[in-house]
Amino acid sequence: MRQDASPRQGQRDTASVTLQDIAAHAGVSRSTVSLVLRESPLVAERTRSKVQRSIKTLGYVYNRGAAALRGSRTSTLGVVVYDIANPFFGAMVAGIDAALNREGYVSFLANSEDSPARQQRFLERMREHRVDGILLCPAEGTDPALIDTLSCWGMPCIQVLRHVGEPPFDYAGTDFHQGVCQAMDHLVALGHRRIAFLGGHYEHSATRERWQGYRESLERHGLTYQRLLRSTVTRRDGVAMIQQLMAESPAPSAVVCHNDLVAFGAMLGLKRLGLVPGTDCAVIGTDDVEEASLGDPALTSVATHPHAIGEEAARLALRRIANPEGAREQVVLAPRLKVRDSCGATRPEPGATWTEPSTGEHA
Amino acid sequence: MRQDASPRQGQRDTASVTLQDIAAHAGVSRSTVSLVLRESPLVAERTRSKVQRSIKTLGYVYNRGAAALRGSRTSTLGVVVYDIANPFFGAMVAGIDAALNREGYVSFLANSEDSPARQQRFLERMREHRVDGILLCPAEGTDPALIDTLSCWGMPCIQVLRHVGEPPFDYAGTDFHQGVCQAMDHLVALGHRRIAFLGGHYEHSATRERWQGYRESLERHGLTYQRLLRSTVTRRDGVAMIQQLMAESPAPSAVVCHNDLVAFGAMLGLKRLGLVPGTDCAVIGTDDVEEASLGDPALTSVATHPHAIGEEAARLALRRIANPEGAREQVVLAPRLKVRDSCGATRPEPGATWTEPSTGEHA
DNA sequence: GCTAAGTTTTAGATCAATCCAAAAATGCCA
DNA sequence: TGGCATTTTTGGATTGATCTAAAACTTAGC
Numbered sequence: 001m002r003q004d005a006s007p008r009q010g011q012r013d014t015a016s017v018t019l020q021d022i023a024a025h026a027g028v029s030r031s032t033v034s035l036v037l038r039e040s041p042l043v044a045e046r047t048r049s050k051v052q053r054s055i056k057t058l059g060y061v062y063n064r065g066a067a068a069l070r071g072s073r074t075s076t077l078g079v080v081v082y083d084i085a086n087p088f089f090g091a092m093v094a095g096i097d098a099a100l101n102r103e104g105y106v107s108f109l110a111n112s113e114d115s116p117a118r119q120q121r122f123l124e125r126m127r128e129h130r131v132d133g134i135l136l137c138p139a140e141g142t143d144p145a146l147i148d149t150l151s152c153w154g155m156p157c158i159q160v161l162r163h164v165g166e167p168p169f170d171y172a173g174t175d176f177h178q179g180v181c182q183a184m185d186h187l188v189a190l191g192h193r194r195i196a197f198l199g200g201h202y203e204h205s206a207t208r209e210r211w212q213g214y215r216e217s218l219e220r221h222g223l224t225y226q227r228l229l230r231s232t233v234t235r236r237d238g239v240a241m242i243q244q245l246m247a248e249s250p251a252p253s254a255v256v257c258h259n260d261l262v263a264f265g266a267m268l269g270l271k272r273l274g275l276v277p278g279t280d281c282a283v284i285g286t287d288d289v290e291e292a293s294l295g296d297p298a299l300t301s302v303a304t305h306p307h308a309i310g311e312e313a314a315r316l317a318l319r320r321i322a323n324p325e326g327a328r329e330q331v332v333l334a335p336r337l338k339v340r341d342s343c344g345a346t347r348p349e350p351g352a353t354w355t356e357p358s359t360g361e362h363a
Numbered sequence: 364m365r366q367d368a369s370p371r372q373g374q375r376d377t378a379s380v381t382l383q384d385i386a387a388h389a390g391v392s393r394s395t396v397s398l399v400l401r402e403s404p405l406v407a408e409r410t411r412s413k414v415q416r417s418i419k420t421l422g423y424v425y426n427r428g429a430a431a432l433r434g435s436r437t438s439t440l441g442v443v444v445y446d447i448a449n450p451f452f453g454a455m456v457a458g459i460d461a462a463l464n465r466e467g468y469v470s471f472l473a474n475s476e477d478s479p480a481r482q483q484r485f486l487e488r489m490r491e492h493r494v495d496g497i498l499l500c501p502a503e504g505t506d507p508a509l510i511d512t513l514s515c516w517g518m519p520c521i522q523v524l525r526h527v528g529e530p531p532f533d534y535a536g537t538d539f540h541q542g543v544c545q546a547m548d549h550l551v552a553l554g555h556r557r558i559a560f561l562g563g564h565y566e567h568s569a570t571r572e573r574w575q576g577y578r579e580s581l582e583r584h585g586l587t588y589q590r591l592l593r594s595t596v597t598r599r600d601g602v603a604m605i606q607q608l609m610a611e612s613p614a615p616s617a618v619v620c621h622n623d624l625v626a627f628g629a630m631l632g633l634k635r636l637g638l639v640p641g642t643d644c645a646v647i648g649t650d651d652v653e654e655a656s657l658g659d660p661a662l663t664s665v666a667t668h669p670h671a672i673g674e675e676a677a678r679l680a681l682r683r684i685a686n687p688e689g690a691r692e693q694v695v696l697a698p699r700l701k702v703r704d705s706c707g708a709t710r711p712e713p714g715a716t717w718t719e720p721s722t723g724e725h726a
Numbered sequence: 727g728c729t730a731a732g733t734t735t736t737a738g739a740t741c742a743a744t745c746c747a748a749a750a751a752t753g754c755c756a
Numbered sequence: 757t758g759g760c761a762t763t764t765t766t767g768g769a770t771t772g773a774t775c776t777a778a779a780a781c782t783t784a785g786c
Contacts, residue, residue, distance in 0.1 A: 018742055029766045034744065044764060064491045065428050065437065066742035069771050074428065076471075076492070084460070085453040085670075094447050097474045101481070106488050108439075109472040111460045118464070125469050128427045129439070235657065264657055271659075290448075294598060294627055296634070296659045307448075381772055392736045397774065407734060429772035433741050 017060045026054035037062065068130060077107040077317060078126035079135045082114040087289050088259075088306050089137075092160070095310025096135060103318055105132075112139040120146075127153055133317045137161050140204055156320040160313045162206045168328035170320055172313035176206055176286070179302040179335035180213030183256045183284040186300075186337055188221045190345060192254040192282060196227035198241045198266060199258030210258060210286070225252065233258045238265020239272070246273055246281070254282035254343070260289045263299055267342060282343040286335075297341035304335050380423045389417035400425065431493060440470040440680060441489035442498045445477040450652050451622075451669050452500075455523070458673025459498060466681055468495075475502040483509075490516055496680045500524050503567055519683040523676045525569045531691035533683055535676035539569055539649070542665040542698035543576030546619045546647040549663075549700055551584045553708060555617040555645060559590035561604045561629060562621030573621060573649070588615070596621045601628020602635070609636055609644070617645035617706070623652045626662055630705060645706040649698075660704035667698050 019037075023030045028051060035043050036051040043051075054060075068074040079096060081089045093109065100107055108131065110122040119139045123146075126134060133156040138146070144165040150157040158170040180197070187195050197214040200207035211228060218226055227245065231237040238257065242265070245252055257263035263285030267277040277283050278297045285292060288303035312331045320326065339345050382400075386393045391410060398406050399414040406414075417423075431437040442459060444452045456472065463470055471494065473485040482502045486509075489497060496519040501509070507528040513520040521533040543560070550558050560577040563570035574591060581589055590608065594600040601620065605628070608615055620626035626648030630640040640646050641660045648655060651666035675694045683689065702708050 020742080030742095031744085031766055032764085035765090038744090042764065047764080062491045063432075063493065063742055065431050065493055066771090067744070068428050069426075069432055069742080069773085070744040071771090072744095079472075084457050085450055087448055087450045087453065090448040090450065090453045093472070094474050094476075097447070097472070101473075101484075104488075106471050106473070106485075106492065108469050109442075109456070109460070110464075110469070111457050113457075121464075122469075125467075128425045129469065130426065130428055264654075268657065291627075291654050294631065383772080393772090394736055394774085395734085398735090401774090405734065410734080426772055429741095430774070431741095432743085432772080433774040435774095 017058045018063075021058055022051065022054045022060055025058060026051045073132055073321075074130050075105050076129065076131045077105055077133050077135060077314075078122070078129075078131045079107045079109045080112055080119055080122060080139075081109070081137045082112045082139050084109070084111045087291075088287050088304075091306035092310040092313075095307035095312075096314045097310075098307075099311040099314035100318075105314075105318070107135075112137075114139045114141075116141050116143065123150070127155065131155065132321045133157065135160055135313050135317055138164050138204070140201065156317065156324060158313050158317045158320065160309065162204045164205070167330075170316055170328050170330070172309055172316055172331040173206070173333070174304040174309060174335050175332045176209040176304075176335070177213040177216075179286060179304065179337075180210050180256060181217050182335065182337040183286075183300075183302055184214065184217035184221070186339065186345070187254045187256070187282060187284065187343065188217075188223070190254075190282070190343065193223055194225040194227075194250060194252045195223065195254045195256060196225075196229065196245055196252040197256050197258075198229050198245075199231050199233045199237060199262040201230065201232045207258070214256065225250070227252060231262075233262050235261050235265035235268065238262040238267075239269035240265075242266040242269035242281070243273065246270070246275065252281065254284070256284045256286075258286060260285035260287045260292050260299060260301055263301065263342070264291070264295065267295060267297075267299070278342045278344040284337075284343050288338050292338070293340065295340075295342065300340045300343040300345070301338050302335045303338050305333055308333055380421045381426075384421060385414065385417045385423055388421060389414045436495055436684075437493050438468050439492065439494045440468055440496050440498060440677075441485070441492075441494045442470045442472045443475055443482055443485060443502075444472070444500045445475045445502050447472070447474045450654075451650050451667075454669035455673040455676075458670035459677045460673075461670075462674040462677035463681075468677075468681070470498075475500075477502045477504075479504050479506065486513070490518065494518065495684045496520065498523055498676050498680055501527050501567075503564065519680065519687060521676050521680045521683065523672065525567045527568070530693075533679055533691050533693070535672055535679055535694040536569070536696070537667040537672060537698050538695045539572040539667075539698070540576040540579075542649060542667065542700075543573050543619060544580050545698065545700040546649075546663075546665055547577065547580035547584070549702065549708070550617045550619070550645060550647065550706065551580075551586070553617075553645070553706065556586055557588040557590075557613060557615045558586065558617045558619060559588075559592065559608055559615040560619050560621075561592050561608075562594050562596045562600060562625040563591075564593070564595045570621070577619065588613070590615060594625075596625050598624050598628035598631065601625040601630075602632035603628075605629040605632035605644075606636065609633070609638065615644065617647070619647045619649075621649060623648035623650045623655050623662060623664055626664065626705070627654070627658060630658060630660075630662070641705045641707040647700075647706050651701050655701070656703065658703075658705065663703045663706040663708070664701050665698045666701050668696055671696055 019030045019033045022033045033051055036048050083089055112119040116139045135158050137160045142164050147165040147169055161173045163171050200210060229241045231241060255266055257266055263283050266283050270277045270281055285299050285301040288301040292299040292301045316329055316331055382393045382396045385396045396414055399411050446452055475482040479502050498521050500523045505527050510528040510532055521535060524536045526534050592604045594604060618629055620629055626646050629646050633640045633644055648662050648664040651664040655662040655664045679692055679694055
């Protein structure tokens with residue numbers, strides 16, 4: 001009765017072995033087999049090993065879908081990011097993956113491309129798949145009510161990197177405010193008095209935090225020069241903004257950038273003007289992506305540890321799933337300034353800049 | 364099939380509305396509701412709209428898990444890559460996501476970190492979740508028998524970028540062979556006679572294809588200088604290899620690199636030796652990652668279109684799921700050489716266009 | 727008005743697990 | 757050996773959908 005479908009390559013057809021089959025083979029009931037599978041302490045050792053043997057012999061495969069239907073967990077999570085092609089998010093997803101893997105969880109991934117509509121579609125799909133929770137890097141323009149809606153759906157949601165809505169909510173991210181302060185302090189210590197901040201789009205939390213850090217630092221150090229340029233956060237913007245700034249009078253002697261992409265653009269823009277980044281104008285980025293150490297000059301950057309953020313977010317999600325009514329948590333990692341050559345702190349010398357070996361590889 | 368319903372803010376507990384409830388509300392049977400959900404042409408228009416109304420009113424959410432248990436599809440796919448932090452894979456995953464999204468599919472993502480054991484664990488988990496298919500970028504050292512095993516499990520598997528095992532198999536990737544040939548032809552046309560090839564680890568298909576392209580090009584052009592350096596494919600390797608090569612006599616006048624990371628490393632290594640990439644030694648990379656145009660000088664690279672590969676792979680997977688016994692397909696995209704400054708073909712000039720920034724002067 | 731054919735609708739079994747309460751087996755001691 | 761408490765095991769109900777075959781309803785033709 002079990003040899004209906006043609007076994008592929010001489011192997012047995014292992015496709016449709018069920019608890020029932022194992023129970024029959026081992027001479028016990030379906031319930032007992034279920035208990036064995038879930039490592040219940042109720043079953044006697046003898047029975048357990050007998051059932052285990054049958055499981056192995058028949059090549060049984062656990063059906064999580066069926067289990068989820070009756071039980072309450074699916075052991076799945078939904079992850080939404082807005083730009084998976086950005087290596088920052090790649091590293092973060094790798095962190096999430098590593099943390100979930102340890103707990104037998106598995107995650108659906110979606111790329112919202114910063115479109116609230118796409119994000120919404122995916123979240124609805126996740127609901128249909130009954131995921132146990134969501135890790136959400138909210139798309140720009142996300143309705144703050146979304147968080148309530150999710151909670152109303154009974155889906156735990158951890159916001160990552162950005163957050164919308166009112167506290168308390170679960171969140172994992174980096175202290176962008178502090179990161180900018182570190183960069184500013186460093187520049188001031190190097191003697192800079194005219195420091196601009198480049199980039200940041202719309203009003204999402206991660207941008208607000210950076211801008212606050214910038215304004216506060218100016219105040220703390222009693223600096224009067226203030227120049228904060230809004231923009232999307234690409235290299236192209238970096239080029240445009242630095243060129244605009246350097247044409248002003250007075251021009252800044254240093255710039256802190258929303259992320260490393262903007263910083264790369266700023267360095268490129270300086271070079272196009274015949275200026276030397278780090279000498280004619282200091283540049284500091286944010287994120288410390290792998291390419292930072294590779295710039296010419298090597299880019300000073302505020303490391304935001306995406307892999308660690310991913311791990312923390314995933315762990316928080318698992319805690320919340322285990323205890324849905326627990327107090328909301330905000331895990332905020334400390335950033336760390338990685339000083340290289342682009343801020344003029346060290347004298348660029350050929351051969352001196354190799355700090356961060358990469359392990360990336362493909363194809 | 365999916366109802367875009369969800370009554371606004373936290374009204375009733377919408378969590379456990381089932382087909383049964385809708386059937387009762389609309390005064391029809393469970394079966395009829397099921398048919399409506401699946402847009403069957405069997406149900407009369409009047410009934411259909413009546414049921415639709417009930418669905419909306421009650422805020423019903425389709426339970427895909429339950430559907431999958433009885434039906435044959437889960438509308439899920441498993442995707443395995445070996446380095447999600449690499450922007451190349453980020454772009455590829457974005458392509459997969461875009462293609463699947465259109466068809467209502469959703470995908471599990473795993474990062475194997477090139478560990479066959481991790482890969483195996485994930486694949487087994489995917490089997491437990493009964494995914495409809497797998498997109499696999501096989502980890503280095505993957506047992507070729509894995510493909511048969513998967514087919515034996517009844518899980519369609521599309522290999523991506525690399526392949527193991529014997530044809531016929533489903534595959535989506537780029538023609539690395541042709542890519543290297545394009546790079547070689549270009550260099551030869553520029554007058555180079557001593558061209559080395561840098562990088563490639565172990566013996567997986569994507570490396571073999573490149574090496575064959577290299578050797579064949581040498582032969583085709585009657586070049587006698589041959590230098591092929593194996594290595595893992597990181598920036599660090601690029602630095603080491605170029606330094607080794609330039610110390611030889613004769614040194615190469617050009618190098619083609621396994622990927623852009625190696626090429627960046629090679630350029631850095633040249634600079635450390637006080638040499639100018641593109642002038643003292645031409646450098647060509649592979650992949651055309653975003654950072655390529657940003658190099659100093661801008662990197663000439665063979666574009667491998669990761670987003671398109673992702674889309675093709677996903678579409679092929681859907682075709683295979685729809686028709687499991689169909690003939691295996693190999694979708695191989697043509698690569699395209701993007702000429703910039705690092706191969707010395709263009710004379711760097713300040714103020715050039717955005718896409719091909721030239722910054723060679725300020726080195 | 728009665729069939730025959732076609733159109734809609736439905737009951738009941740089924741998918742593969744978990745949960746629960748009760749039954750069976752075992753151990754302990756008088 | 758019986759009584760009682762524990763330890764194991766089990767049958768049957770349940771989860772929320774789909775499938776199948778048959779029932780109920782229309783319509784058309786004579």
